[in-house]
Each structure stands twice: as structure tokens, then as C-alpha cells.
Amino acid sequence: MEIEKRVVELTDRLSYIKDIFGGRENANIALMQARLDEFAVREREASPGERAQMVRQIEDLFDFLEKKLDDELVPMDMVRIVRHPARISLKDILENVYDNYTEIGGQDEYSIDPSMLIARAYITRRHGDKVVNQPVMVIGQEKGHGQEFRNGGSVKPWGNAKALQYMKVAETERIPIHSYVFTPGAFPVEDYPGAAQQIARNLYEMGGLRVPVVSIISEGGSGGAEAIGLSDVRMMLSRGYYSVISPEGAAAIEAGIRQGQRVVPELIAECAKRLNITAADNLRMGYIDKVLEEPALGARPHHYDFFKTLRQEMIQATDQVFLGIAGFKLFRALVASRRKGGDPESMFVRWTLDEDAADRLVWKRYCKYRRMAETAFRDGRPSGERIASRAKSLVWSGYSFIRYDFVRKHTKALAKAATDLEAELRLVAHKLTAPLRRQDKNAPVVCDPAKSRMLTELSQPEQGACLEEFGWRYVSPKAAEDRAVTCPGAKTYGCPDLWAPDLYGDFAGVCVNCGHHFPMEYEWVLGNVFDADSIVEYDNDIEAGNPLDYPGFEEKLDAAKKKTGRKSGCVSLDAKIDGIKLVSTVLYSAFRGGSVGAAEGEKFIRALARARRKHYPFLAYVHGTAGIRIQESLNGLIQMPRVTLAVRRYIEAGGLYVVLYDTNSYAGPVASFLGCSPYQFAVRSANIGFAGPGVIKETTGVDIPPDYHQAHNALARGHIQGIWDRREIRKNLKQVLLTIGGRNLYYR
Structure with a gap:
């Protein structure tokens, strides 16, 4: 037997x-x-x-x-390893790495989503003669142990929401978080809370978690991986993969495959290689901190020695995070950093931290991601210009500190004291003059028109561009075409055909019958929303590149640069709206579909830093984005947490961050640094979502309604806060700046 x-x-x-x-x-x-x-x-x-x-x-x-x-093994073999049912799963890790655990959060579809497993666990260690149970919150995708129940580790929005909830619980309880990434990607549904907006919310909150986060990546598929992958220490299993897109998806794009067609296996394998998705690739590029060696051909549940190694690595990584921010560490930090192959449980590190240590932890996390992908774009500025730019930034930082952090701090204190004193004196004067007011109570009331206007000034700002006015400074080139244009709403609303010069000229691309918004160039907003001659562009020499030497991509980049006259898909500028200064970035669809890579992420981060130094509001105008640039692979994907951390730093400094969507906005940017804004608006007829209709059909087999991604649905589920007519963008933005931000960044 x-x-x-x-x-x-x-x-x-x-x-x-x-x-x-x-x-x-x-x-x-x-x-x-x-x-x-x-x-x-x-x-x-x-x-x-x-x-x-x-x-x-x-x-x-x-x-x-x-x-x-x-x-x-070749990269595609590693993809098959992590997808195989025999692969270790999170429950195997809980059983073999931790000394005890309790799974929490429920099991049903709308309680936790079975794809997301959450457990309160502990690791037993010795401290002298004492036995100490060190608690930890374990969060990760579960693919095995009932695969048909787990949806293959593809987490739905409410699963990511539950993960975030228990991250915040861990923060409240001051215990570290261990996250395990076992997902081919997030499930692309926009049912509340919406895939894109929930991943963005996770990234934003994880950036500020005041407890250590240590993550292990086995299968890291795009935004689904980022939803729980932003961490202080990122390790990867040697036979895992981490990618912006699956090899099959990349091959389908490369081959121009339409729905129902199949890609040849050779191209899929070649794309897996081109994308640099293996653990060795990610370590070389700096997106993970360590590779954990697996048994031959990948770890499976019977490899008990591997679980012992994994336990030691998780303990050691958690120790290093705490020692890296501890006030008193001396020799322990040195020993922990040099410890190789030893027993990490032989040296005790208390997993607790005070407020100062938590501040250092959050700052180190920001610096860690800020340094990523710094060599993945091209900076065409001469060295002298770079030095001058850096010096100018330092001068602005010094000026900002003196004016706002030092002088204003004391000015506010004096103003507060003066206001309180004035309020007390007014009350006394009111009491003393009460008899005199009784004698005049029958006197007629005279209304001052000027004062009435002042009282309603914010809610009725000076009219800029509005529905009744034409005379746009920028007119679309399409207005020169002598042709009739049929509105998509003609069958439903009986819209008459429109003459192109009227539609794209006077009407600003808006159907006068049903209000449908035809796509317009991003220059329309630059020319008609911002004050005349107020736009100053910068960082134009930050150039999109080909960091992975992806075959054929250099030629495509050159074609995009020649077509648009720009070097990347992002425009950074200073501008004014009715005299109110602001910093803005524009993601525009004409450059590679508005896709985001290392250059676009870097420009976005620099613009946020500029707004923070100058204490200006920040506007992200999204003329259109197709997501992360797949040919850059992880160099593009890492922009999701990287830029989100910069957004968080700006907002926490008091900044007003406004996002305006136009045309079509999908995928990674919407699920990260755009979707985390508290103030998001959309131009009417815009489409917003996590994945396009074709991707949803390909991954879920579900045919979505034609209006699934339209702005009114995003408004209904709370992703955006308003829908605007294109002709009223200037008026509405001014209203936002005055009512939410005011004329200075520090609006709180």
C-alpha cells in the first residue's frame, strides 16, 4: 500500500x-x-x-x-506555477507560519468577499524566560481551499473595503500588518463602492498607516496587488510574478486581437519575458526588497521547510521595520541587518511604537516609494539647469516656511486673541446700547444693495464662461470642417443634425438639444478656462522612455512625440482662474491614450511638490487616460502607490486637490492618485471606471450596459461629486476654489 x-x-x-x-x-x-x-x-x-x-x-x-x-524555467512557466491549484495559498501559510489565528470578517459575498482572507494571528517568541505572543493582522487574497468559492483570488470592491477596515483596526490596536498578495487582479465591477475608487482609497490610507506593513508577493496582478501591497518591506517568492498586466493581456494588445480571437502561445511567452515580471527582475529594478527562495519548481503545501523559512523571514522583516524607527536599538539593528540564515527568534524585538516612531515610519515609507522608478524616465535638462531648479525649490521651501509655518503661525494666534477680545467687547457694547435700540425699533429699515451683493458673492460669482456666452478664446480645428454632425442622442431625443462650425465653435462641442458632449481637444480647457496669458509650463524636458527596451516601443513613442509635439502624456503648468493662482497637471489622450508611465508619474509628483511649496491649490485635469503604460510594466504600475503617497503628503499639508475628468478615464490612475481625491468632478458624457467594457467581458464573461461607465453612474455611487457642462467649467472651478479652498492652499 x-x-x-x-x-x-x-x-x-x-x-x-x-x-x-x-x-x-x-x-x-x-x-x-x-x-x-x-x-x-x-x-x-x-x-x-x-x-x-x-x-x-x-x-x-x-x-x-x-x-x-x-x-x-522561463517567465511564462512561473506564471503557470502561481496559477496552479497545487500552489501554496494563504490558508496554508496561516496554518504553518503562525502559532495561532482566528479568521474574521465573515464569509458571505457582501460581508468580506471570500477572495479576501483576514485573520488575527500571533507569533510566539521567547524573551528571556518569558513566552511572548506577538499579535499581527494577516490580510491577503485566498485562491485555494475551495477555488470555486474564492473567485480565483480576484477581489471585488467590498473585499478590498473589508481589508482596509481591518488595516485601520490594526492601526488602532498598534499591531503590525502582514499582507500576502495572491491575485491575478481585482474583479472589474463598479458596483458600490466601485473597484477603482476602493483601490484608490486603500492606497491613500495605506500610505499613512501608523503601523508597519510587511508584504509577500506570490502573484501580483496590477491594481488588485496594489490594493494591499503598499508596504514598508516588500518581499517576493522566487517563483512568483508581479506585473502591470497578464502576459495574455499584453499579447492581445500587441497582436491587436479582438474579442473572441486567440493569441498564439509563443507571443504570450514572449510578452511574459518582455514585461520583466519575475522576482529577479523586480529586485533588479528596485521594486521589492528581497527574494525568498522556494523549493524547486515552486512551493507546495508539503514543503514544510519552506514554511519555516517564511516564518523566519517575516519575523526578521518585521523586526527590521521596528528597529529602523526605534529610538533605542544600538546593536540589535546591526545584528538584524546582517542576520543571514540564523534564527531570528533568538533576538527579541518588541513590536510596539510611540507617536514619534510612527511619524518616522510614515516618512520613511514616503521616501521609499519616492525613490522608485527615478531612472525609468529621461530628463533632458542640462546639469546646470537641474541645479538651478533644485536651488529655486529650496528657496521656495525656505520662503514658504518663513511666511506660512513661522510668521502665519504667530499671526493666527494673535488674530485669534484679537477676534475673541473683539467678540467680548461687542457683546458688552450690545448690552449697554440695548435701551437706545428700543427707541429706534420703529425706524424704517434701509437695505444697502452693495451689502446684499457681498452676502451672495460666493454663491453668485462673477460670470466667466457660461451657457449664454460665446466668444471662446480657443476654437477647435474641427470647427473649420464644412459638414453636418449627428448627435448620438438623435434616436432617443430627436436631436437635429448640427453644422460642425456651430457645434465645435459657438456650442463648445455640446448638443443644444440633449446636452451630449462631443470630445474636444485638451487645449480647449487650457484656452478657455484659465486666464489669458496666465499659463506657464514647466518640466517639459521630462521625457517618456523605454526603460525595459520593449521591442518596437521606441518607434511608437517617437511617433507619439511627433504627433503631439510633446515628450510625455502629462502637461505641468501654473495658471490662474479669475486671478486665483493654482498648479495643474493635464493627462491628455493624444499621447499613447493618456497612459501613465514613469515620466508622467514624476511630473505629477513634482507638480504636487510645487503646489505644496507655493501653497497653491492643485487641479488634475484628466482629458483622458487609458491606464498604466504596459510597455513599462512595473515602472508604470509603481506610479499608483508612488504618486498617491505624494498626493497624501500634499493634502495633509492642507492642500486643495481637485480632479476633473473628461472623455474616457480608466484603470490605474483612476484607481490610485486620481480616485483618492475628496473633490472629483466630471464633464458631462465622460466615462469613468476601473476597466473598459472589453476587459470586463474578457475577464468576467459579463456584458455590461452601454451606460455602465457614464458619469451619472459614477456620481450615483459616490465616486465623483458633480457633473459639469463644459461651458461652465471656468465658473464652477472658480466656485470650488472660493468655497472649498479660498485664495490660499491652507484652507482648513
């Missing part, structure tokens, strides 16, 4: 190997199959001792050949 069991195990091992090699012919695999076939023929005539001997020989051969095969 024992021999039969061992033969079954060998057969399963061979089947696993064939699965991960995707049916490729391999001499070693053929040899393993031949030895099993030979045993099946010879076992009938062999004695029990001979059968045992043959099985031992085959097991030794398998062990030897598996190590050889492990060296032959």
Missing part, C-alpha cells in the same frame, strides 16, 4: 511538471515519464523489495531532474 501511495505521488509530481511547462517537449520530462512507464511494466514481476528499490531510484531521479528543470 505504501508503494502504491508513493507511485501516485510521483505521478502527481510529473503531472504538475507537465502543467507548468505548458506541454513543451523536454528531454528530462520525457525521461521521468519513461521511468514511470518502465516501473508500471516491471512491477508485476518484481518482489516487494525490488519494487521499493525501483521506487526509491525513481524518487531520487525526480529530485535530481526537478532541480535541473527549475533552472530551465
Whole structure:
């Protein structure tokens, strides 16, 4: 019976190997199959001792050949490893790494989403003669143990919302968080709270968590991975992958495949290689801190030694985070940083931190992500200009500190005291003059028109561009076309055809019958919303590049630069709206679909820093974005947490951050640094969401309604706070700046 069991195990091992090699012919695999076939023929005539001997020989051969095969793995093989049902899952880790745990949060679809597993666990360690149970919050996607129930680790918005809830619980309880990334990507539904807006909310809140976060990546698929992956220490399993898009998705884009067509396996494998998705690639690019070596051909539940190693690595990483921000550490930090292969439980580190240590933790987290992808874009400025720019930034920072942090601090204190004193004196004067007022109570009341206007000035600002006025400074080139244009709402609302010069000229691309907004160039907003001659552009030499030497992409970038006359898909500028100064960035669709890569992320971060130094409001005008630039892979994906941390720093400094969506805005930017704004608005007829209709159909098999991504649905679920007519953008932005921000960034 024992021999039969061992033969079954060998057969399963061979089947696993064939699965991960995707049916490729391999001499070693053929040899393993031949030895099993030979045993099946010879076992009938062999004695029990001979059968045992043959099985031992085959097991030794398998062990030897598996190590050889492990060296032959290509990136697509690693993708198949992490997707295989035999792969370790989060429940295996909970059972074998932690000393005890309790799963929390419920199991039903709308309570936690079974794809997201949350557990309160502890690790037992010795402190002298004492036994200490150190608590930890474990959060991660679960793919195994009922795969049909877990949705393959593809988490729905409410699952990510529950993860965020328990991250905040961990922060309240002052315990560290261990996150495990086992997801092919988030489930692309916009049902409340919405995939994009929830991931953005997770990223924003994780950036400011005042407890350490240590993460392990096995399968890191795009935004779904980022939803719980922003951490102080990021490690990756050696046979895992971390990517902006699946190899199949990249291949479909490269081949121009339409729905229902299939991509050849060779192109999929080539895209897996081009995207630099392996642990070694990510370590080289600086997006993870360490690679955890797995057994040959990937870790599976029976690899108990691997779980022991994983436990030691998680303890050591958590120790290092606490020691890195501790006030008194001396030799322990040195020992922890040099400890290799030793027992991390031999040295005790208390997993607690005070307020000062928490402040240092959040700052180090920001600096960690700020340094990422700094070499993935091109900066065409001469060295002298860079030095001058840096010096100018330092001068502005000094000026800002003196004016706002020092002088204004004391001025506010004096103003507060003066206001309180004035209020007291007014009350006394009111009491003393009460008899005189009684004599004049029958006098007629005279209304001052000027004062009445002052009282309603904010709610009725001076009219700029409005529905009744034409005379736009910028007119679309499409207004020069002598043709009729049919409105998409003609069948529903009976809209008459419009003459192009009227539609794109006087009417600003808006149907006068139903209000449908036709797409317009981003220059329309620059020319008609901001004050004339107030726009000053900067950082124009920050250039989109090809950091992975992705085949054929350099030519596509050159074509985009020639077409648009710009070097990236982001325009950074200072401007004014009716005299109110602000900093703005524009993501425009003409440059590679408005996709975001390292250059666009860097420009966004620098613009936020500029607004913070100058104490100006910040406007992100999204003329259109197709998401993260896949040819940059992780260099693009890392912009999601990287820019979100910069947004958080700006908002926490008191900044007013406003986002305005136009045309079509999807994927990573919406699910991160755009979607985390508390003040988001959309131009009418805009589409906003996590994934386009084609991607949703491809990943879920669901046909969505035609209006699924329209702005009114985003408004209904709370993603945006208002829908604007294009002709009223200037008036509405001024209203926002006056009522929410005022003329200075420090509006609170």
C-alpha cells in the first residue's frame, strides 16, 4: 500500500511538471515519464523489495531532474506555477507560519468577499524566560481551499473595503500588518463602492498607516496587488510574478486581437519575458526588497521547510521595520541587518511604537516609494539647469516656511486673541446700547444693495464662461470642417443634425438639444478656462522612455512625440482662474491614450511638490487616460502607490486637490492618485471606471450596459461629486476654489 501511495505521488509530481511547462517537449520530462512507464511494466514481476528499490531510484531521479528543470524555467512557466491549484495559498501559510489565528470578517459575498482572507494571528517568541505572543493582522487574497468559492483570488470592491477596515483596526490596536498578495487582479465591477475608487482609497490610507506593513508577493496582478501591497518591506517568492498586466493581456494588445480571437502561445511567452515580471527582475529594478527562495519548481503545501523559512523571514522583516524607527536599538539593528540564515527568534524585538516612531515610519515609507522608478524616465535638462531648479525649490521651501509655518503661525494666534477680545467687547457694547435700540425699533429699515451683493458673492460669482456666452478664446480645428454632425442622442431625443462650425465653435462641442458632449481637444480647457496669458509650463524636458527596451516601443513613442509635439502624456503648468493662482497637471489622450508611465508619474509628483511649496491649490485635469503604460510594466504600475503617497503628503499639508475628468478615464490612475481625491468632478458624457467594457467581458464573461461607465453612474455611487457642462467649467472651478479652498492652499 505504501508503494502504491508513493507511485501516485510521483505521478502527481510529473503531472504538475507537465502543467507548468505548458506541454513543451523536454528531454528530462520525457525521461521521468519513461521511468514511470518502465516501473508500471516491471512491477508485476518484481518482489516487494525490488519494487521499493525501483521506487526509491525513481524518487531520487525526480529530485535530481526537478532541480535541473527549475533552472530551465522561463517567465511564462512561473506564471503557470502561481496559477496552479497545487500552489501554496494563504490558508496554508496561516496554518504553518503562525502559532495561532482566528479568521474574521465573515464569509458571505457582501460581508468580506471570500477572495479576501483576514485573520488575527500571533507569533510566539521567547524573551528571556518569558513566552511572548506577538499579535499581527494577516490580510491577503485566498485562491485555494475551495477555488470555486474564492473567485480565483480576484477581489471585488467590498473585499478590498473589508481589508482596509481591518488595516485601520490594526492601526488602532498598534499591531503590525502582514499582507500576502495572491491575485491575478481585482474583479472589474463598479458596483458600490466601485473597484477603482476602493483601490484608490486603500492606497491613500495605506500610505499613512501608523503601523508597519510587511508584504509577500506570490502573484501580483496590477491594481488588485496594489490594493494591499503598499508596504514598508516588500518581499517576493522566487517563483512568483508581479506585473502591470497578464502576459495574455499584453499579447492581445500587441497582436491587436479582438474579442473572441486567440493569441498564439509563443507571443504570450514572449510578452511574459518582455514585461520583466519575475522576482529577479523586480529586485533588479528596485521594486521589492528581497527574494525568498522556494523549493524547486515552486512551493507546495508539503514543503514544510519552506514554511519555516517564511516564518523566519517575516519575523526578521518585521523586526527590521521596528528597529529602523526605534529610538533605542544600538546593536540589535546591526545584528538584524546582517542576520543571514540564523534564527531570528533568538533576538527579541518588541513590536510596539510611540507617536514619534510612527511619524518616522510614515516618512520613511514616503521616501521609499519616492525613490522608485527615478531612472525609468529621461530628463533632458542640462546639469546646470537641474541645479538651478533644485536651488529655486529650496528657496521656495525656505520662503514658504518663513511666511506660512513661522510668521502665519504667530499671526493666527494673535488674530485669534484679537477676534475673541473683539467678540467680548461687542457683546458688552450690545448690552449697554440695548435701551437706545428700543427707541429706534420703529425706524424704517434701509437695505444697502452693495451689502446684499457681498452676502451672495460666493454663491453668485462673477460670470466667466457660461451657457449664454460665446466668444471662446480657443476654437477647435474641427470647427473649420464644412459638414453636418449627428448627435448620438438623435434616436432617443430627436436631436437635429448640427453644422460642425456651430457645434465645435459657438456650442463648445455640446448638443443644444440633449446636452451630449462631443470630445474636444485638451487645449480647449487650457484656452478657455484659465486666464489669458496666465499659463506657464514647466518640466517639459521630462521625457517618456523605454526603460525595459520593449521591442518596437521606441518607434511608437517617437511617433507619439511627433504627433503631439510633446515628450510625455502629462502637461505641468501654473495658471490662474479669475486671478486665483493654482498648479495643474493635464493627462491628455493624444499621447499613447493618456497612459501613465514613469515620466508622467514624476511630473505629477513634482507638480504636487510645487503646489505644496507655493501653497497653491492643485487641479488634475484628466482629458483622458487609458491606464498604466504596459510597455513599462512595473515602472508604470509603481506610479499608483508612488504618486498617491505624494498626493497624501500634499493634502495633509492642507492642500486643495481637485480632479476633473473628461472623455474616457480608466484603470490605474483612476484607481490610485486620481480616485483618492475628496473633490472629483466630471464633464458631462465622460466615462469613468476601473476597466473598459472589453476587459470586463474578457475577464468576467459579463456584458455590461452601454451606460455602465457614464458619469451619472459614477456620481450615483459616490465616486465623483458633480457633473459639469463644459461651458461652465471656468465658473464652477472658480466656485470650488472660493468655497472649498479660498485664495490660499491652507484652507482648513
